[in-house]
Amino acid sequence: MASSSSSGSSTRSSSPSDPPSSFFQKLGAFLGLFSKPQPPRPDYPHAPGNSAREEQTDITEDIQKLGFKDVETLLLYLNSSVKGVNDDKQLLLERLIQLLSKLPPTSTNGKKVTDGLITGLWESLDHPPVSSLGEKYRFREADGSNNNIHNPTLGVAGSHYARSAKPMVYQNPNPPAPETIFDTLMARDPAKFRPHPNQISSVLFYFATIITHDIFQTSSRDPSINLTSSYLDLSPLYGRNLEEQLSVRAMKDGLLKPDTFCSKRVHGFPPGVGVLLIMFNRFHNYVVTSLAKINEGNRFKKPVGDDTAAWEKYDNDLFQTGRLITCGLYVNIVLVDYVRTILNLNRVDSSWILDPRTEEGKSLLSKPTPEAVGNQVSVEFNLIYRWHCGMSQRDDKWTTDMLTEALGGKDPATATLPELFGALGRFESSFPNEPEKRTLAGLKRQEDGSFEDEGLIKIMQESIEEVAGAFGPNHVPACMRAIEILGMNQARSWNVATLNEFREFIGLKRYDTFEDINPDPKVANLLAEFYGSPDAVELYPGINAEAPKPVVVPGSGLCPPSTTGRAILSDAVTLVRGDRFFTVDYTPRNLTNFGYQEAATDKSVDNGNVIYKLFFRAFPNHYAQNSIYAHFPFVIPSENKKIMESLGLADKYSWQPPQRKPATQMIRSHAAAVKILNNQKDFKVVWGESIGFLTKFPTGENPALGFALAGDAPANQQSRDQFMKCIFSPKAWEDEVRQFCEATTWDLLRRYSAKVQDKGPHLKVHTHEIDVIRDVISLANARFFAAVYSLPLKTENGEDGVYSDHEMYRSLMLIFSAIFWDNDVSKSFKLRQDARAATQKLGALVEKHIEEMGSLFHSFKHSHSAVSDKTNGLANGGANGHANGNANGHTNGNGIHQNGGAAPSMLRSYGDLMLRRMIEAYGEGKSVKEAVYGQIMPSIAAGTANQTQIMAQCLDYYMSDDGAEHLPEMKRLASLETPEAFNTLMKYLFEGARIRNTTAVPRLVATDQTVEDNIPCLPDPKDPTFLRPIPNPQQAETTRTVKLSRGSMVLVDLTVAAHDATAFPDPEKVRLDRDLDSYTFFGLGPHRCAGDKVVRITMTAVFKVLLQLDGLRRAEGGRGVFKSLPASQWNGQAGRVAGEKPQWSGLRTYVNADESAFSQTPMNMKIRWDD
Known part of the structure; x- marks a missing residue:
């Protein structure tokens, strides 16, 4: 060519x-x-120009x-x-x-x-787009409309059912009577109850009931109408339309009315169904309460005054966002806990899940499955989800009794359809239209509108322990006879496809013989008698007659009829992937970072199961953090025990039924705090169990029982005394510590700060910014503890070490939090598991280091020989026992690791000397491992985080309007290199910490006691943040006798005690004449921080360096402050009293940098300075 x-x-030759x-x-x-x-083509010279x-x-x-x-x-x-x-x-x-x-x-x-x-x-783009910024698309509509933004009525409540499979087979004009089908193929013989082969509990079927009635509610007037939406939007809780939704809302602060749900129909099911909905109600109320506290990005700013429209928007934004989050948890339970149990994945140690929300990539070989296209449920699936075979014996009796009463004493097994309709109508109308006026299972509402926890938990516990029924022919309770007859009549009126037609529709092979449907000759013969051909078998009788699937591990756990098993998985994918609010609009922005995280699954916990969050938010005071009842409620506990034992995980869980945790009484006055914290006989520390969990050996042996903070026995006191002797304190010790911390702080400022602006004449003034908590205070403390205990910290040039600065701090913070700040039961399980892993990893490195030291000094023997043999010959003491190292953190001549930046010589060798002294003090007759996990690791865990909290709160105070007046004088003192100036700065530090610090310590009451307590201070009415108190002018008049029962808990509020004018005159003023040993943030009594004399130096040294920064100030906006919120205990919404005046506790809760979680300590605050 x-x-x-x-x-x-032109044409040219190849080159x-x-x-x-x-x-x-x-x-x-x-x-x-x-x-x-x-x-060649013919040439058309007269072709059009656009040919x-x-x-x-x-x-x-x-x-x-x-x-x-x-x-x-x-x-x-x-x-x-x-x-x-x-x-x-x-x-x-x-x-x-x-x-x-x-x-x-x-x-x-x-x-x-x-x-x-x-x-x-x-x-690269969706055509058409499936998400919109329109305000009307922002939240779920009450009736399910606007899910598909291009077809807003798709799946809306009140729509007609869809049809899935095309019915082509000729229908028999004279089909078998539904009564005959039920009596011969479906009815259960009460004497032949078949427990579920996988020992699934009744709770799974309660959850299935919620799903079923979430998407299927057939109109009694027109059976082709579905009264609810075709989306998993928790309509049994929230309502099917706006009118119903408003009936369940409190119309204030985004809350639902306590312990209510919208659907009256739910009262016709065993009470466990209603309890589950109440649990979702409580989860919703926890979420919206937290959203209002955090107020992410100021999106839930509380109005002031009487602007009705603003208050309505505030309430609605909280409610609708809370609903998105609650539905997010709901769908995660469906896809993980529920579907994993259906597929028997709960019996293997695998985190794989069938999640239709997977992000599919676009490539030449595949095209992503559409998402956010909406959904409309069909009549076939209405029939598929009728799982009456699974009703337990207890629920059979409950339903029989309920229907008998509704029928005026008539046996429901003999009731006609008109009698059933009349009875159910009277039953439903017997409940008030107002959800808050309804009762459940005879439980009475309390003053605040909630039900008592114990009644709800009893129902749930019994339901978890009750095994459900098996699928298969002849296993529907007789009490359901009329309801099943109604179902068969409805199916015929809908003209649904046959069993084989539906199977072909969902991609399954047609049945060729009746024995293919069920090999049981009795069942096969009955089907042949009724239908003549497998192709003529009706869908609903057919799926009830099908043989159930066998148990397959993993693969088949629910063991439903074959057709049902395949259909429900298809429907789960469709329901979730087609829902805009579970796919393209399921984002942290729409749910908030906190809400997205609160509903999220975590594969490191129960392989992704998430229902424990529902249990812990609903009943935070009853379930242990590792309760098998809360973590795996879809299988009965005895079967779960077998499963976990086979996986080697049984020791991770508690097998005890739920029971109320001891009541906690708050103590506020300084005098009462001193009395309690000095009385070890009657008030016991509570950290022993947590310390033991972190340090115990795989054999179960607990080497830390005698550690100082693990108990109040003589052995614990001896441990404290030995630790005090181990702290190496030569004459130059304090100067070395101070120099180390100052040099470390300068090094951290250099390493982690960023130059953000140049200004001034010729741009010679440089502005720097750094996260002072994350990158300075936290890391300075971590480096100090790493030096004191010879922990393997990496140097700046990458030599030696295992942990970076931030990794070391996170590990120490994790361990500390699991012992002292473990107060959120929903987060506790993961916190403890992660902290134990961190403890074991760090402990193994310390153990290895000690053994290497022993080899280096020719004194240590095998790790399982007596420690006393190992310590002989270790290099003797202190400042002369080292060789010089450089300022960049290299290893010195003795092989002692240099931590961080410019570290003075003594501290370089101090870590190994500290370990040596601790081994000698604690290790007589013990192995190195016992000494490491019994004493050294708990000692390491007891520090770092507390100092970070104190320093962050102190710095925040002096950079606020309340304390800023003191900055010039403190800056002057920081520029002086005198002991007097340093000691005065220490007093400023302690005062700032006293005013802003938040500390409370728990004790277990060992004997019945009475304590005289009073209220030292009150909330400042001018302070909406609840941060600052005012002295109580009538403190003496508030004295009361507090009765404390044996076995109860007492929380000593050292924050309020620090504002008690009887101990700290002028409590809201900075005074430098107070005794440094009188401050409460290190605790009081025998368990006061053993190293407080040392850490007061480290904190002051860091504080001093920060004060030397020119133009020290906060970064602009929210980056320069940490969010501080009044701490409050979530009690599952029970016990709220309207109009109750809050008392000032001083306790605060913080949030992390992205505001996705609460924290016990400030975590981020940006500062700036100039040079």
């Missing part, structure tokens, strides 16, 4: 640089981009234009198309444009590449 004259080039034609032809054939040469018959050029012309780099581009294009990912750093788009620009405009292959490029650009 001749070259086109329009190319503007050595030109690629061979055969290579491009083969490459073109492989890529499918190039065509074979076409025969499609323009002459096209072939590969020969293309070859002349391309080079080897263009080959690379084509290969890169192919690779990108197959993978569906374009690495834009390789400039593929730009290279394609270069390639295409070289080809003749008539190039056939160029057009194909261009077409492919256009197709790829088109497919």
